[in-house]
Amino acid sequence: MNPLTQVDIRRAFGDGIGGAHFGDDSTEYLFSRIKRLRRAFQQAHPNFKVLDFGIGEPYEGPSQLTRQAVMAATNQPEFDGYPDLGLERLRQVVAVHFGEQFGVNVDPSTQVQDCWGIKPALDALVKVFCAPGNKSSLTSRIQVAVTVPGYPVFGTQASKLGAEVIQMPVTREHSYLFDYRVLEQCQNLHAIYVISPHNPTGRAYDQVPGFWETLVEWCRQRQVALVVDEAYCHLRWVDEDRPFTALSVPGFTDVGVVLHSVSKTLNWTGGRVGWVVGNPTIIAAYRKEYEDSSSGQTLANQHGAAESLTHFNGIIGLIRKSYIERLGRLVDVLRKHGFPVQMPDGGFFVFSPAPTEGGGQAFTDAEAFMRYLLNEQGVVSVPFGSNIRFSCTIKVGGQGQPESFDQAIEALDQRLPQDLKFAL
Ligand SMILES: Cc1ncc(COP(=O)(O)O)c(C=O)c1O
Structure with missing residues (x-):
């Protein structure tokens, strides 16, 4: 084997996955980008409790x-x-x-x-x-x-x-x-x-x-x-x-x-x-x-x-009770800060137009607001074009996490700027 030979095995990849251009793409998958930004914030501020209203995954586990x-x-x-x-x-x-x-x-x-x-x-x-x-x-x-x-x-x-x-x-x-x-x-x-x-x-x-x-x-x-x-x-x-x-x-x-x-x-x-x-x-x-x-x-x-x-009704009853309470609290605190949101018809996310200004900054799109919230307030959210999504499945009670959902909501209330403006 010649150690000087550069092998680019991507030649063997199919076009549908990008072929020889696989991996060149600088547009990272949305969730990977959010996880990377979150990790970087946590490394820079090891003692700060991140509020992760981001990707959203049920964490309590099965019955x-x-x-x-x-x-x-x-x-x-x-x-x-x-x-x-x-x-x-x-x-x-x-x-x-x-x-x-x-x-x-x-x-x-x-x-x-x-x-x-x-x-x-x-x-x-x-x-x-x-x-x-x-x-x-x-x-x-x-x-x-x-x-x-x-x-x-x-x-x-x-x-x-x-x-x-x-x-x-x-x-x-x-x-x-x-x-x-x-x-x-x-x-x-x-x-x-x-x-x-x-x-x-x-x-x-x-x-x-x-x-x-x-x-x-x-x-x-x-x-x-x-x-x-x-x-x-x-x-x-x-x-x-x-x-x-x-x-x-x-x-x-x-x-x-x-x-x-x-x-x-x-x-x-x-x-x-x-x-x-x-x-x-x-x-x-x-x-x-x-x-x-x-x-x-x-x-x-x-x-x-x-x-x-x-035994479905017993299991789903508890899961729903927990989400409906959490969603209600999340909707209330977001509305308090001017987000034009209401209870979703279903699911565990609250979806809203992202603000265009607040905390002394202008946000060109939801990505800019997401970065501001994460990098300056330690709050994770997910941007979709001009909209922002918060999940109520935030993990609580573990190391580096808020102690309870109530505490997470209180902290969110404090960390969201008071003067958010929305272009509606
Ligand atoms: C709309 C939707 N479909 C499917 C899935 C994934 O479901 P599963 O875990 O069953 O693969 C998700 C997970 O986030 C989802 O949001």
């Missing part, structure tokens, strides 16, 4: 019942083997869960399939809808549509496969709804990815009468698939907190699937269990892709998820 079910299953040889297409019991329990929680009937054998959480399921569904095969050409590029801002995985993975990703903006001016009629011009639209309730805006589209019915009919007429990410569907603060699924919309099963997981529903982000439910033909295609690319989800965790769903 004791969930933990015990997983531990018990781990000790049973019947859960040792390849999971293949998963636990039949989980599929059955999910079907019962959909009946009890949403009043919809699903067939556990043809309409339910497990996944390693929503993120990998989105990746598999992207392959189902966008795998170009050898018929692809620039004139017949597959198109998919996503909301912007939104959870990025569906769009990112689709563009790696060469698909054209059509962006549907969600803005405050339009009540955070998206206009899918812009897709009328599309020649080769295969799928629309929708998040419900939406992240980051917290919007629940079913609050607009007829929204879902018209969207489903639009997709039916054009034979376009609807992929609905319902990660936060049990964290809902409208309609007396009753959960909603797009699967209950008449005709939805002709065109779509919904995705759920234990991450937010059971406070169990590390469990990596979820389920895709809906149209049997899409489920069959998803199953094939799942089988081709994975040997299935850990059986003990599937068992833990199934046990937890059979």
Whole structure:
């Protein structure tokens, strides 16, 4: 081996991931940038308590019942083997869960399939809808549509496969709804990815009468698939907190699937269990892709998820109680400082236009405000264009953290400038 030879193995990388330009891109992934800035602040101010209202992850962990079910299953040889297409019991329990929680009937054998959480399921569904095969050409590029801002995985993975990703903006001016009629011009639209309730805006589209019915009919007429990410569907603060699924919309099963997981529903982000439910033909295609690319989800965790769903109301009741109290406090303190916010329809984020001035500074965009808040006040938030998002899942009680949520809110109140101005 010649030590002087410079090897650039990126030559071997696929174009979809950047090819030889992989890693050149100076635009760092948003969450990595925030984590890096947070680390730098903490290193520079080791004794200062950072208030992390940023990325947002449930941290309390799953219920004791969930933990015990997983531990018990781990000790049973019947859960040792390849999971293949998963636990039949989980599929059955999910079907019962959909009946009890949403009043919809699903067939556990043809309409339910497990996944390693929503993120990998989105990746598999992207392959189902966008795998170009050898018929692809620039004139017949597959198109998919996503909301912007939104959870990025569906769009990112689709563009790696060469698909054209059509962006549907969600803005405050339009009540955070998206206009899918812009897709009328599309020649080769295969799928629309929708998040419900939406992240980051917290919007629940079913609050607009007829929204879902018209969207489903639009997709039916054009034979376009609807992929609905319902990660936060049990964290809902409208309609007396009753959960909603797009699967209950008449005709939805002709065109779509919904995705759920234990991450937010059971406070169990590390469990990596979820389920895709809906149209049997899409489920069959998803199953094939799942089988081709994975040997299935850990059986003990599937068992833990199934046990937890059979005791669901008790578990979700506590999780919701904690978030609704926290969100109420967070909304109040932000409103006190002039943020034009209200309780979200769902989810655990508060989304707002970012201020343009305050604390003796002008902010050109939400990124500038985020940097000011972090670097000068030790408060973490997440910018999206001209908007800023705060999560109520802030960790408390540990080293370097506020002692309680109340203390975090009091500290936020003190650290936010008194004179924030908003261009509305
Ligand atoms: C809208 C949305 N979908 C999916 C996920 C990830 O879900 P999972 O942990 O099941 O992969 C997240 C996580 O933040 C999310 O916000």
